[in-house]
Amino acid sequence: MEKKAKISNVGFRLICSVMLIVLPLLIMLFMLVRQEVLDLSKEKLAIQSQSGAEAVGVWAEEILDELDIYKDMIEQVGMDNPEVFKLMGTSYPDHETYPYGLYWGDKEKNYFDSSGWVPEEDYVPAERNWYREGLTRDRFGFGEPYVDVMTGDICVSASARVNNSPVESVVAADVYLDYASKVVADVTDIAGGDIGYAFFVTGKSRIILADSSDSMEGQPLNSEENILLYQNVDRLIAENRTGQQEVEGTDGHYITNIIHIDAVDWYFVTCMDSSVALRNLYRILAIMAVASLVACLLLVLVTFYSAKQIALMGIREKTDNLTGLLNRSGFHQAVKRALTAHPGQGVLIIMDLDNFKQINDKFGHPEGDVALRSFARQLDEFFNRSGDITARLGGDEFAVFVGRPLAADAAKGMLRKFIDRVRETFETEYPGEGLSVSAGASFVPESPEKAMNDELYRQTDAALYEAKRNGRDGFVFANGASEGE
Structure with a gap:
């Protein structure tokens, strides 16, 4: 009986000694794997975000360059030449991004629309945002977004001053943001559900342009009705903090990636729930608990090294x-x-x-x-x-x-x-x-x-x-x- 107790005592102490060695190793390995999983998730988020931001940046520059070509031709023909309105008319309906073509107005209430739309008599171009914004720009640029009352779609007016016009005037086009919405959808789809939120927002007014949740489009990012995550993102943008940040949301902790798109002064924001980023870790945890994993890993390393040396010897021969x-x-x-x-x-x-x-x-x-x-x-x-x-x-x-x-x-x-x-x-x-x-x-x-x-x-x-x-x-x-x- 005493012998059995002694054996049991030795066995227990041996098990404790092994556990004292194995457990810290397992904990250390768990922490290393956890950090690696987080780093990989962050890298994936950054890559997808950069891809989306670059795509929209290129798209915006192409649209603005194309509109600038129209503007240059308009200035060459001259606003005092009736042929200029035929030139503007060629922009409708050539482009799916601005399907209604160009429109023009001056401070004397004259207005022309390539699509044929005729405003009410009390319509004053100089009182419109697109006109005011265009007066400040020599080249085309995007203004603040708004919801088109006729289509219900969100769009932005791209406008610019006509320099050689006899009377102060501005030429503009309504650019629809279907492409930005497509990029948002692509980024969330490619990520396989890992990216929970993705949206474009303007830099000045911080209006949501395109969002993985369609119901948020057209709303200010800092609206009191918005979820806590959006309000925290608004705070980060206000503080000019781009890149990856960790923020709180109503339903959890999020890794957020914010990229500024210089060409249009927009931001592309993507958010990944931390629990989603770590879900693969929990699948590995059960395997990591098995102490034999260490031995197997060492065996694989030794076998690999030996096989490599044998292969090198064969090559040298x-x-x-x-x-x-x-x-x-x-x-x-x-x-x-x-x-x-x-x-x-x-x-x-x-x-x-x-x-x-x-x-x-x-x-x-x-x-x-x-x-x-x-x-x-x-x-x-x-x-x-x-x-x-x-x-x-x-x-x-x-x-x-x-x-x-x-x-x-x-x-x-x-x-x-x-x-x-x-x-x-x-x-x-x-x-x-x-x-x-x-x-x-x-x-x-x-x-x-x-x-x-x-x-x-x-x-x-x-x-x-x-x-x-x-x-x-x-x-x-x-x-x-x-x-x-």
């Missing part, structure tokens, strides 16, 4: 240290795999540098190594298509396997082009030394048995030496055909 190309063993293995995958297809080429010994004797072996690396680079750059395999077999002997179907004429043209390029390059690098390359080539036979034996290499090697005997700087195919045949 098959690679030529001087040139970085495959060595003889690696080349044979690679060609064998290629022939297994595509039997009866390809061309084997073995090459040898002409007068290379002369480079070694005259300039020394280090310069010879430079020449070999130069040739290896040319070889790898020229034969760079999928299925091409390049190697250094040893000394100044190199090999290429072109693992794709080639007609005899195409193969000859390819070899001639490469040999000429090598000669020209070496003439620049080693003028007057006669450094060039000769090559022997063999088409892979259709018979799989013949393709895989050493005969293919022997006959290609014999073709190489025949090319050498023929005067170098050329090639011979194993069937006895030289480049001129």
Whole structure:
């Protein structure tokens, strides 16, 4: 009984010792994962927000640039020329963003509307916001938003002063914000529900232009009827605090991203509930509670490291240290795999540098190594298509396997082009030394048995030496055909 109690006591103390080690590790890991999840959620929010803000900024600049073109043409024609009203009339109904086209008014109550709308007799253009705002601008700019009583849609007037008008006048267009609403919808949809609120708001009056909740559009952001989140966002904008902030909402804590769009003095605001940002964390928590996770992680790391080292050793065994190309063993293995995958297809080429010994004797072996690396680079750059395999077999002997179907004429043209390029390059690098390359080539036979034996290499090697005997700087195919045949 005492022995059992002693064993139990030792076991309990052992468990406590392990728990004292494991629990802090688990808590630390939990905190690290929690922070990482939050950081990733914030990064996702920032990326989506930036994308939406940039899209609307570009859209707004394109609209204003297009309207400025109209304004320039109007000023060129002149307001005292009746043709100017025909010009303005061409703006209706050409553009879906300002479908009713341009309209114009002056301080003498004259008014023209491209859509054909005729105002009441008591309509005074100079008393309208679009007119007052336009007088302050030489180029088109957006004014304050309003709800179109005829369509019920929110829009903004873009207006500008007409400079050469005999009488003070302003040209304008009503720009509808369907695109901004689409961007809001896209941002919330792409985020998969992670972004709970997204809206555009003006910088001056802070009127909501487009909102993920349609019922909020056209309202001031600081309205007492609005939820606490919107009121807190209004406070941040008033304090000129852009970027990511953490704010309180009526129903929780939010991560808010605020971006100012300089082109139109609007803000794009996106909000993510912190509990949404952390929901993935709670899915991981149960797994993290299992102490074996640490052991598994260590095992994976050790296995990965070992596999990586083994793979690196395998690569080193098959690679030529001087040139970085495959060595003889690696080349044979690679060609064998290629022939297994595509039997009866390809061309084997073995090459040898002409007068290379002369480079070694005259300039020394280090310069010879430079020449070999130069040739290896040319070889790898020229034969760079999928299925091409390049190697250094040893000394100044190199090999290429072109693992794709080639007609005899195409193969000859390819070899001639490469040999000429090598000669020209070496003439620049080693003028007057006669450094060039000769090559022997063999088409892979259709018979799989013949393709895989050493005969293919022997006959290609014999073709190489025949090319050498023929005067170098050329090639011979194993069937006895030289480049001129």
